[in-house]
Amino acid sequence: MKRYVNVENAGMVFTTRQGEFIALRDIDLTIERGEFITLIGHSGCGKSTLLNLIAGLLLPSSGHLFCAEREIAGPGPERAVVFQNHSLLPWMTCFDNIYLGVERVFGDTEDKAKLRQRTLDALALVHLSHAEKKYPHEISGGMKQRVGIARALAMQPKVLLMDEPFGALDALTRAHLQDELMKIVAATQSTVVMVTHDVDEAVLLSDRIVMMTNGPAATIGEILSVDLPKPRNRLALANNPHYHQLRGAVLEFLYQKQAHKEAA
Template sequence: MNKSYVELTQVSITFSTPQGPFTALKDVNLSIERGEYVSLIGHSGCGKSTVLNIIAGLLQATTGGVILDGREVSGPGPERAVVFQNHSLLPWLSVYENVALAVRQVFRGRKTRAEMHEWVEHNLALVNMTHARHKRPQEISGGMKQRVGIARALAMEPKVMLMDEPFGALDALTRATLQETVMDLHARLGNTMVMITHDMDEAVLLSDRIVMMTNGPSATVGEILKVDLQRPRDRMALAEDPAFHHYRAEGLRFLYERHRRPEAA
């Protein structure tokens, strides 16, 4: 039997607190295929970021574990790049230097200086940020900063892109533009993507599947919604598509029922 590209098996995590042990996640099982776009959605405190951080290797599960491409995840690694809601760019470095720093860390000894330069330029071009290569983060907009964060992550050539509400702090127009950028990158590059979002419209627009988490504590996977919408997806066309509205309604129904009956989690 072939295993999925990313496998979370019986993942639970318990934190020590002054009030005693707190179980954030319990028995999370999730399989993700190579090249799939999966969104995690749920109410605040349902453990979405905890799941993402366990896949990233930033947190260690108390029980269970994660397998990526046949290998156990035991810590952070360049094969898993994270894009946070806060761009996390170093303010004293230019756009080019922020991306180049990640490239040097991953490819030192594997690429020549000229090859690394070309690779930085290539990834800035992917997100249309070549024109701002010499600017510092304080000189560019929030949307542009997120583009640089995405370029930096792509430049690591990760097997999996992990995105924690990457558009959450942006205005509606910038958010829509970056969603289009990410859809285009996913179509061209075929990256495996796992994204946290609170926005059901965004989840349906971008995802192949939406993983809906139950409420915490002891949160787990409640339902998984398969989004069977043809790609490439056109935002304006989907606005009139009954299937889009069906998937959106199914997700909202789950969230509403969990909010109304938290004990069901």
């Protein structure tokens, strides 16, 4: 296993009208190639801030972050982000939304035929070949998220970063996209870091679950290895004692942090 992301003693401080706000402190995390990592914790614990640091959308106030042995100094095509809001351009078709990202990454080195094929391959990967000419307003919320995932994967990133990508979807659509994501990650061997509030989602998808302490000055409280065999089937896991043991461990951590928060 090759290290793809390394976070070394990272901290993040924001300047506000009330003074300095310490969002994160002492973050140390190593993510191996092909790992699926989820970040979980109560609201305000800095999950999205840590994701944005890895994305290069924020630069740390202290410490260092690396991707593929190079220091992260800003956004880059080796790190693609999928947000809760699909962020599709409404005046472009599904094909064109993906092609735009592909052209930006590979336009200087590949001809238009190769760029088009990359785009079509990405649509096929998320089972949306039939929707290539449709506009965002013509497709469902789940399909929009699949286009967003396809756009990210089409750029062949070293790391796929996902900030609650299924949080705004209904339960059935969410479950379907979780299953699709597991298949896509297995096919592409992608390295994934995903923010979630959903304990079941974290256990179903993850190789490791990074549990954050409460903010301010949040840090990593525990890291849980999810040693369930792959591929995973949600129906089979429903009766798996070890699945429930892992789920209980995450819930216990969250309940303890909630009790501490209420007592403070």
